[in-house]
Amino acid sequence: MSDKRQKLFEILAQVAERPITELSLEQKLKDDLELDSTQALDLLSTIEEEFDIEIDEMEAAKFETVADLLAKVGG
Amino acid sequence: MATTYTPPTLIEAMRALEDGTHPAPTGGAGLGIYDRRGKNLDRRPYAEVVGRARAWGAWFLSQGVKPGEVVYLCLPTGHELIEAFLGASLVHALPCNVALPRAIGGLDAFQRRLSYLSDRFPGGHLVTTPDVAESLERPAWTPPTLDLTQQAPLDAVDPNSLCYVQLTSGSTSLPKAVAITHANLAANSRGIFVGGTGDATRDTFLGWLPLYHDMGLVGIAFTAFFHGASLGLMRPETFVGSPLRWLTAISEVPGKAVNCAPNFGYQWCVDRIRPDKLKGLDLSPWRLAGVGAEMVRPGTLTAFQERFGPYGFPTTTLSPCYGMAETTLAVTFTHSAREPVLHEGRVSCGSKIEGLEIEIRDSEAGELVEDRVEGEIVVIGSSVFAGYFMDEAATAEALREGRFYSGDLGYLHEGDLYVTGRLKDLIILDGANVAPHELEWVAEQHVDMDGGRAAAFSLEVGTREVPVLIVETKTAPEQSVIDAVKGQAATDIAPLHELVFVRRGCLPKTSSGKVMRGRVKVLYLEGGLDVLWRSRDENATPKESS
Numbered sequence: 001m002s003d004k005r006q007k008l009f010e011i012l013a014q015v016a017e018r019p020i021t022e023l024s025l026e027q028k029l030k031d032d033l034e035l036d037s038t039q040a041l042d043l044l045s046t047i048e049e050e051f052d053i054e055i056d057e058m059e060a061a062k063f064e065t066v067a068d069l070l071a072k073v074g075g
Numbered sequence: 076m077a078t079t080y081t082p083p084t085l086i087e088a089m090r091a092l093e094d095g096t097h098p099a100p101t102g103g104a105g106l107g108i109y110d111r112r113g114k115n116l117d118r119r120p121y122a123e124v125v126g127r128a129r130a131w132g133a134w135f136l137s138q139g140v141k142p143g144e145v146v147y148l149c150l151p152t153g154h155e156l157i158e159a160f161l162g163a164s165l166v167h168a169l170p171c172n173v174a175l176p177r178a179i180g181g182l183d184a185f186q187r188r189l190s191y192l193s194d195r196f197p198g199g200h201l202v203t204t205p206d207v208a209e210s211l212e213r214p215a216w217t218p219p220t221l222d223l224t225q226q227a228p229l230d231a232v233d234p235n236s237l238c239y240v241q242l243t244s245g246s247t248s249l250p251k252a253v254a255i256t257h258a259n260l261a262a263n264s265r266g267i268f269v270g271g272t273g274d275a276t277r278d279t280f281l282g283w284l285p286l287y288h289d290m291g292l293v294g295i296a297f298t299a300f301f302h303g304a305s306l307g308l309m310r311p312e313t314f315v316g317s318p319l320r321w322l323t324a325i326s327e328v329p330g331k332a333v334n335c336a337p338n339f340g341y342q343w344c345v346d347r348i349r350p351d352k353l354k355g356l357d358l359s360p361w362r363l364a365g366v367g368a369e370m371v372r373p374g375t376l377t378a379f380q381e382r383f384g385p386y387g388f389p390t391t392t393l394s395p396c397y398g399m400a401e402t403t404l405a406v407t408f409t410h411s412a413r414e415p416v417l418h419e420g421r422v423s424c425g426s427k428i429e430g431l432e433i434e435i436r437d438s439e440a441g442e443l444v445e446d447r448v449e450g451e452i453v454v455i456g457s458s459v460f461a462g463y464f465m466d467e468a469a470t471a472e473a474l475r476e477g478r479f480y481s482g483d484l485g486y487l488h489e490g491d492l493y494v495t496g497r498l499k500d501l502i503i504l505d506g507a508n509v510a511p512h513e514l515e516w517v518a519e520q521h522v523d524m525d526g527g528r529a530a531a532f533s534l535e536v537g538t539r540e541v542p543v544l545i546v547e548t549k550t551a552p553e554q555s556v557i558d559a560v561k562g563q564a565a566t567d568i569a570p571l572h573e574l575v576f577v578r579r580g581c582l583p584k585t586s587s588g589k590v591m592r593g594r595v596k597v598l599y600l601e602g603g604l605d606v607l608w609r610s611r612d613e614n615a616t617p618k619e620s621s
Contacts, residue, residue, distance in 0.1 A: 029179045030565040031558065037569065038315055038343075038505055040178040045316020054111065057151060058206035061176035061185065 004051070004075030011050060012066065015043045025067040033066075047073060079273070081265035081301055083234045084257035085164050088301045090229040093125040099275035099303030106300075108153050109309035113320025116307060117154070121300070124158060131162025132227025134219050138200075142167035145199035145240055145464075147192065149173040149207060152310045155218050156286055157296065159202055164238055165227050169464075171199075171240040171252070172287035175207065177566070178312070182210065184567035189213065191249055196465055234258035240464050241289050241400045244508040249516065252464035253400045262457035263403035264298040266428030270408040271333060271363050271394065275304040278362065279328040282307075283314035283321050284336060288506070290368045293404035294335045304333075318344045319352055322383075326357045335365025335396065337506025338375050342538050345378045359387035365408070367396040369503040370494065371422040372538055376415045390414050397424035397494055401479055403458040406431060407492045416491065423491040431456035434478070435487055438498055447488050449495050452481045500592040502533040502542055504569050509542065511592055514568055518546045521559040525549050527579040528588075530595040534572060541572035545595055547579040551608040561610070571610065578605040 013020040016033040029035050035043065044055050044063075051073045063069060080098045082088035091097035105120035119127075140146060146163040148170055150156040156172070163170035173192070176185035185207075193199060193213065201215040208215040238257040242250040267273075280299035284291030286308075299306040307324065314321045322344065325332040341364075366376070376393050384390065394409035409415075409425035416423040427433050435450040436443055444450040459479045462470035473480055482499030485492055502509040514531035518524070527547025533540040544564065557574065564571050581604055583594040598604050 028562075030570065031562045034565065034570040035179060036504075036565075037177055037507075038339075041312040041315040042347075044178050045312045048111065049316065056206060057175045057178075057204065058210060060178040061181040063179045 002075050004073050005070055007050065008047070008066075008070055008073055008075060011046050012043065012069075015039050015046065023066060025065065025070060027066050028064055029066065029069075030064075043069075079265070079269055079302065081261055081268070083261050084232050085161070085238055085260060085297075085301075086229055086232050086257070088261075089125045089128060089161060089165065092121040092300070092303060093129075093229070095122070097303045104275060104303050104305045106154065106157060107305070107307040109307065109313060109320075109324065111310060111313055113309050113313045113317070113324060119154060121303065124154070125161070126223060126226070127154070127158045127221060128161035128165060129226040129229070130221040130223050131159050132165040133162075133225035134221065135163055135166050135168060136227060137225075138216065140166060140168045140200060143169065143237070145169045145171050145196055147171050147173045147189075147199055147201045147203075149175055149201060149203040150218070151175060151204070152286055152308050159218065160239070160286075162227065165229065167232065167236070168200075169237055169240045169254075171242065172285075172292065173242065174285065174287050175204070180566040184563075186211070187567070188250075196252065232257060234261065237461060241292070242287065243400050244510075249510065249513050250508075251466065251469060251510075254461045254464045255403055256461050259403045259458050259460060260293065260297060261301060262430045263293055263405055263428070264301040266430055266458065267294060267298045267365075267405050267408060268302045268304075270405070270410050270425075270428045271365070272410075272412075273298070273302055273304060273333065275302050277330040278333045279305040279307055279330060280333050281321075281325055281328060282334045282336070283309045283311055283340070284506075285311050288368070289400045289404050290335055290337070290365075290398075290506070294365060294367075314340070315343070317347075319348045322348070322356060322358060325361050328360055330360065331362035332360050333363040335367065337368040338366055338371050339369065339505040339539070341366060341379045341393075342372075342375045345375070345382050348382075350382070353383075353386050356386045358383055359389065361388055361392050363394055363412075364392045365394050365396045367398060367405075367424070368506045369540070371395040371424065373415070373417060373420065373422050375538060376422065395422050395424045397452075397483075397485075397492055399481065399483075401460045401473065401481070402431070402454050403460065405458075406433065406452075406454050406481075418488050418491075418493055421493045421495065423488075424485075424494055426490045426492065428458075431458060433487065433492060435485065436480075438484065444486075447486055449484055449486045451498055452483045452485045452492070452494070454479045454481060500532060502531065503540055504533070504542065505539065509568055514542055514544050514564060514571075515590075517563045517567065518544060518560055520563065521556050522546055522548060522552055522576075523556075525579060528582055528584065528590045530582055530590045530592045532592050532596045532599075534596075536572065542569055543573045543575070543596075543599065544571050545575045545577055545582065545599060545604065547582055548576050548607065549579055551576055557608070557610070574610040575599070575604065575606055576608045578607060581605040
């Protein structure tokens with residue numbers, strides 16, 4: 001697993017309150033991981049800070065899967 | 076504070092802040108916007124804010140915007156949003172703040188929200204970011220490069236004319252639209268400012284709530300603006316990602332900090348700020364922290380005080396309050412600096428603000444009840460809204476003989492209001508209103524209900540409300556249907572705590588066929604529904620917290 005992917009999964013595990021071993025790239029963030037709107041904001045804000053990137057509103061709205069997030073952080 | 080000056084209209088406030096005739100010492104006061112990490116305040120003095128708002132007004136006129144037309148503003152928290160709002164109001168259009176698409180899968184719901192608004196209230200205009208505008212099929216404006224030489228005049232306006240439209244929920248698909256007059260806004264911001272012993276020489280209002288939320292718009296932004304007090308705003312995601320940013324900003328204000336937030340915001344601080352990050356933080360400048368917009372929980376207040384008291388957070392800062400969009404915002408406020416007061420385990424929401432009267436009426440007979448007797452909270456006075464925008468039926472139901480029937484239950488005790496529950500079936504998720512029919516509508520989109528009905532309500536789990544959706548069908552639906560309902564609920568509104576399919580006809584209904592959501596909830600909790608399929612197994616059956 002790449003460093004970025006590992007880091008992303010660690011953030012996701014914490015925000016979604018799931019064991020890291022249950023996470024996969026195909027999972028849908030809302031349907032499968034059941035993130036609510038507060039968790040979604042928390043997740044993206046944490047990713048912005050940890051990866052030192054900015055995510056604008058439209059990008060944020062378009063994310064659906066874990067793979068989408070990994071693509072954004074360049075992993 | 077008898078000498079506090081409150082301009083009678085938003086336009087008068089703009090004029091007084093621009094030409095310096097506002098008696099509050101506004102020389103250094105202005106609007107500051109924090110960057111996405113909660114740092115580097117971008118400040119503009121109010122005179123500059125108003126100058127830019129006037130240029131926005133001139134631009135709206137050049138685009139053909141007419142008085143009375145709705146201008147939807149779908150922009151992130153920032154100078155542009157405030158200035159466009161003021162500019163639209165200045166040319167007698169009706170600004171209306173709308174949430175941007177929700178993060179993660181929020182585009183479809185956003186499109187539906189805009190379609191609903193344009194169908195329901197035809198003839199409006201939309202201003203949004205270039206990215207959002209590009210994604211839309213309908214025409215939208217993006218913020219122009221303002222020509223500051225073009226200035227819309229600051230003409231006097233009748234205080235009883237409409238000033239803006241507030242959606243009861245800025246982020247769901249089917250909101251109601253509350254019409255607020257200049258007089259409403261002036262009266263309510265005064266009630267909050269004076270009620271909280273505001274002082275423009277000392278106080279900075281510092282919030283993170285979105286400006287499509289009435290508490291963010293009125294309780295923070297316009298209460299400061301009308302009274303010439305400094306204002307600092309950060310984006311909601313800046314706070315949610317790290318609530319310590321909000322507390323750090325508060326610790327750094329010159330003078331004293333004032334703000335308000337839903338119960339959720341304070342609980343989030345307790346849950347998410349690691350104690351080891353608090354070293355060196357000084358919260359002693361935090362003078363007033365309004366807590367409202369959803370049920371105020373004693374446990375949250377206690378936990379917040381215990382966690383942050385050692386860092387200088389004063390014991391008299393937390394100020395529970397009560398209000399809603401239909402009363403512009405505040406109805407009650409904890410006026411004097413005091414520790415939160417409890418009565419029979421409930422938090423006092425303080426007493427009525429200036430200009431309002433509260434009655435408690437029997438929820439069936441409609442008669443006034445005595446102190447300490449529960450009834451419907453009814454509000455009368457200067458900040459009660461003009462009506463639901465373009466909805467006479469809903470207006471006639473809620474506003475009777477000048478009284479606003481809130482649909483909330485509570486009682487008065489020693490002049491203070493205690494809120495006990497809701498007569499209306501409103502669901503409040505982290506301070507955001509969701510009407511049950513919005514969730515029920517999701518079921519209707521996907522499930523062959525064969526004439527059956529759906530019922531949505533909320534449960535309290537821990538310190539939060541979570542939604543439950545019960546749907547009548549003939550037989551348990553296919554997995555794809557279940558996924559579709561759960562998926563759309565999650566993207567449009569919130570993930571369902573539980574989705575339950577029950578046998579058609581088993582939900583209790585009134586003689587006119589309306590589902591009795593309160594009764595459904597009782598049956599659900601008691602296990603009295605004829606369940607065909609449910610999304611949680613027996614071990615995970617939720618319990619209401621006490």
